[in-house]
Amino acid sequence: MANDIFHLPEGPITKAELMDLTMKHLLAKLRDEYEPPKSVSSRRWQDNVILGEIVPGSTVLDLGCGQGELLGRLIADMGVKGQAVEVDPEAAMAAMELGVPVLSLDLNEVIGDFPDQSFDCVILESTLQTLKEPLKVMGQILRVGRRAIVSFPNFGHWRVRLDLAIRGRMPVTKGLPYSWHDTPNIHLFTLVDFLDWCQASQVRVAKGFALVEGNVQPLNEDSNLSAEEVLVILEKDEASQRGESTTPTTCP
Amino acid sequence: MSVDGDEVKVLHGPEHPLSVGWTKSQTMTLFDDPQNPLTLESGGVLAAVETEFETYGRLNDQASNAILICHALTGDAHAAGWDLDPIGPLREFRRKKPGWWDSMIGPGKAIDTNRFFVICANVLGSCYGSAGPGSINPETGRPYGLTFPVVTVGDWARIQMELLTRLGVHKIYSAIGGSMGGQIGLELALAYPERVGSIVVLSAGHRVTTQGLAFNAVGRHAIMNDPNFNSGDYYGGPPPLAGLAAARMMAQITYLSEESMGYKFGRRLRGKESPDFTLTGIEFEMESYLSHQAESFVKRYDANSYLYMTRAMDYYEAAEKWGQGDLTKTAARIKARTMVVSFSSDWLFPPELCRELVSAMCRAGCPVSYLNVPSRYGHDAFLVETEAVRRLITIFLKE
Numbered sequence: 001m002a003n004d005i006f007h008l009p010e011g012p013i014t015k016a017e018l019m020d021l022t023m024k025h026l027l028a029k030l031r032d033e034y035e036p037p038k039s040v041s042s043r044r045w046q047d048n049v050i051l052g053e054i055v056p057g058s059t060v061l062d063l064g065c066g067q068g069e070l071l072g073r074l075i076a077d078m079g080v081k082g083q084a085v086e087v088d089p090e091a092a093m094a095a096m097e098l099g100v101p102v103l104s105l106d107l108n109e110v111i112g113d114f115p116d117q118s119f120d121c122v123i124l125e126s127t128l129q130t131l132k133e134p135l136k137v138m139g140q141i142l143r144v145g146r147r148a149i150v151s152f153p154n155f156g157h158w159r160v161r162l163d164l165a166i167r168g169r170m171p172v173t174k175g176l177p178y179s180w181h182d183t184p185n186i187h188l189f190t191l192v193d194f195l196d197w198c199q200a201s202q203v204r205v206a207k208g209f210a211l212v213e214g215n216v217q218p219l220n221e222d223s224n225l226s227a228e229e230v231l232v233i234l235e236k237d238e239a240s241q242r243g244e245s246t247t248p249t250t251c252p
Numbered sequence: 253m254s255v256d257g258d259e260v261k262v263l264h265g266p267e268h269p270l271s272v273g274w275t276k277s278q279t280m281t282l283f284d285d286p287q288n289p290l291t292l293e294s295g296g297v298l299a300a301v302e303t304e305f306e307t308y309g310r311l312n313d314q315a316s317n318a319i320l321i322c323h324a325l326t327g328d329a330h331a332a333g334w335d336l337d338p339i340g341p342l343r344e345f346r347r348k349k350p351g352w353w354d355s356m357i358g359p360g361k362a363i364d365t366n367r368f369f370v371i372c373a374n375v376l377g378s379c380y381g382s383a384g385p386g387s388i389n390p391e392t393g394r395p396y397g398l399t400f401p402v403v404t405v406g407d408w409a410r411i412q413m414e415l416l417t418r419l420g421v422h423k424i425y426s427a428i429g430g431s432m433g434g435q436i437g438l439e440l441a442l443a444y445p446e447r448v449g450s451i452v453v454l455s456a457g458h459r460v461t462t463q464g465l466a467f468n469a470v471g472r473h474a475i476m477n478d479p480n481f482n483s484g485d486y487y488g489g490p491p492p493l494a495g496l497a498a499a500r501m502m503a504q505i506t507y508l509s510e511e512s513m514g515y516k517f518g519r520r521l522r523g524k525e526s527p528d529f530t531l532t533g534i535e536f537e538m539e540s541y542l543s544h545q546a547e548s549f550v551k552r553y554d555a556n557s558y559l560y561m562t563r564a565m566d567y568y569e570a571a572e573k574w575g576q577g578d579l580t581k582t583a584a585r586i587k588a589r590t591m592v593v594s595f596s597s598d599w600l601f602p603p604e605l606c607r608e609l610v611s612a613m614c615r616a617g618c619p620v621s622y623l624n625v626p627s628r629y630g631h632d633a634f635l636v637e638t639e640a641v642r643r644l645i646t647i648f649l650k651e
Binding site for chain 2 (some may be wrong): 059081082083089092093096097099101102103104105110113114115118
C-alpha cells in the first residue's frame with residue numbers, strides 16, 4: 001500500500017521541520033493502531049433502541065426493511081400493524097418469510113402512495129445517505145408518519161475525520177465500511193449537517209441516540225465528534241403542521 | 253406453454269410421493285332449492301347449478317386449512333394429479349399430463365396437501381363439467397348455446413363460496429390464482445372479506461387493460477364469424493373450429509412476449525434452409541408453434557365457452573363494483589393478507605396494472621406484499637416461472 005507519510009531524511013533539519021515530522025509520526029502511529037473494522041451490521045443496536053420506542057399495537061412503515069427482523073419482531077411480539085418496503089427481492093422474500101408484508105419496490109416509487117399521517121411511525125434505518133434525493137424523502141416520511149425514526153452514519157465522527165486527515169483517503173470505518181467506488185452511500189453528512197436541516201425545516205428532534213465506542217447513549221453536544229452512528233426520533237413541529245391533509249382511508 | 257398449462261412439464265407420475273396421485277372429479281348441484289335459484293349479475297337466473305370440482309388433502313377438524321385454487325381462462329378443476337378416468341373428447345389431453353398446477357400442489361409441494369385441504373372448481377360457463385353453454389337446458393332439452401346467461405367473475409366468486417359452504421368451510425385459509433384465477437381470488441376477498449384469510453394474486457389485477465379488451469374482442473370475432481358458428485347453436489354439427497383456432501393463436505401471442513418468442517423461435521424457418529415462397533404453407537417456426545397450439549386447443553375447448561370466459565374477464569372492474577369507481581375505497585374492503593405478483597414482461601396483465609391494485613391498498617392502509625419477478629416469459633410466466641412462484645407461495649403460506 002502506498003504511504004503518504006514523510007520519511008525521516010538524513011542530515012540536519014530545522015526545528016520547524018522536526019516539529020512537522022514529529023506530528024506526522026504521531027499521526028502515523030495513531031493510524032497504525034487504528035484498524036478499520038470490517039463491515040458490521042449496525043442494525044442490531046438501532047433495532048434495540050427502536051423496539052423500545054414503538055408503541056404496541058401502533059402502525060409502522062419500515063422503509064428499507066432489509067430482511068425484516070425488526071418489523072417481524074414488532075408485528076409478532078408487539079401487535080404492530082406493519083408495512084415494509086425493500087427494493088432487494090432476496091431480502092424482501094426473507095422478510096415475507098417472517099410474516100412481514102413487503103413491497104419489493106424502490107421506496108421513492110412507493111412512498112407517495114401512503115396517505116398523510118397514515119402511520120404512527122415511519123422508520124428509515126441506515127438508508128438516508130444512500131438516497132438520490134434524501135431531503136425529498138425526508139419530507140415524504142414526515143408527511144406519511146406522525147413520527148419518524150431515522151438513523152445514519154455520522155461523517156463527523158473523529159475516526160472518519162482522522163482517517164481522511166491522516167490517510168488522505170476516503171474513510172473506511174465501522175459505520176462506513178465501503179470503499180469509495182463501491183459505496184452505496186452517495187450523500188454523506190455529519191450529525192450537525194442533519195440538525196441544521198431539521199432546524200431549517202421545522203423538524204423537532206424529540207429524542208436522539210448515538211453509538212459511541214459500541215455503547216448507546218443519548219445525543220449530547222459532543223456527539224458530532226463522538227458518535228459513529230446516530231438515531232433520531234423526529235416530529236414535525238406543531239406550528240408547521242398546517243394546511244390540508246388528505247384523510248387517509250383505513251381498513252376497518 | 254400457455255396460461256392453462258398446455259405444456260406443463262411432466263414432473264412425475266401418479267405413484268410419485270410428491271403427487272396427489274390419481275384424481276376423480278366430483279360434481280355438486282348448487283342453488284338447487286327451486287325457491288331460491290341463482291340470480292346472476294347479468295340478471296340471468298339459473299336453478300340447480302352443476303359445479304365440478306376436485307379436492308386434495310383433508311379438511312382439518314377446525315375446517316381452517318382450506319385453500320381454494322382458482323383456474324385461468326381455459327383451465328379446469330383438475331389442478332393436480334392424474335385423472336383416473338378422463339371422460340369425453342375434451343379431456344383426452346389429461347391422459348398425457350397431470351393437472352395444470354401439479355408443479356405447485358401435492359404432498360410436500362408449495363401448496364402442501366399434507367397440510368392443506370385444496371379445492372379447485374371449474375367455473376360456470378366453462379366446458380369442463382360445470383354448467384355452461386354446452387349443457388342441456390332442462391326447459392328445451394337441447395344445449396343452451398348462447399341462451400346460457402352471461403356470467404361474471406362476481407358470479408364465480410359467489411358460486412365457489414357456496415361450494416365451500418357446502419363442503420363445510422366457512423373461512424378459507426387462502427385463495428390462490430393467476431390471470432383470470434387471480435381476478436376470482438381478488439373478487440372473493442372483496443365480496444367476502446370475513447371469509448377469506450389470504451389471497452395470492454398472480455399476473456392479475458382489478459381489471460383487464462383496454463388492450464386486453466381488444467385482444468378478447470378479436471378472439472370472439474374470429475369465433476362468431478366462423479361459418480359453422482350458427483349463432484352458437486352448433487352442437488350436434490361441425491363446431492366453429494377455425495374461428496376458435498384463430499382466437500387461440502392470437503391469444504397465445506398475448507401470453508408470450510417479444511423476447512420469449514425471439515428467444516424460442518427467432519426467425520427460424522420450419523425444417524428448411526430457405527423459404528418456399530408459399531403463401532399458404534408454414535414457413536416459420538413461430539407459425540408452426542401457433543398452429544400446433546391451436547390444433548391441440550380446439551380438441552379440448554368449446555368455442556361458446558371461450559366467448560363466455562373472455563366476456564367475464566372483460567366485464568370485471570373491481571373498482572366499479574365495489575368503490576363507485578374508486579379503487580382505494582375498493583381496496584379498503586380487503587381484510588385478507590394479500591400478495592400480488594407480477595412478471596416483468598407480461599403485457600396482458602402488465603406490472604403497472606398489478607401495481608395499481610397494490611398502490612390502492614397502500615392508500616387504503618391495507619398491508620400488502622408485492623414482487624415483480626424478472627422474467628422473459630410474458631403472461632405465461634406465472635405458470636412457467638415455477639421456481640419463483642413456488643418460492644413465493646411457500647414463503648407466503650409459511651406458518
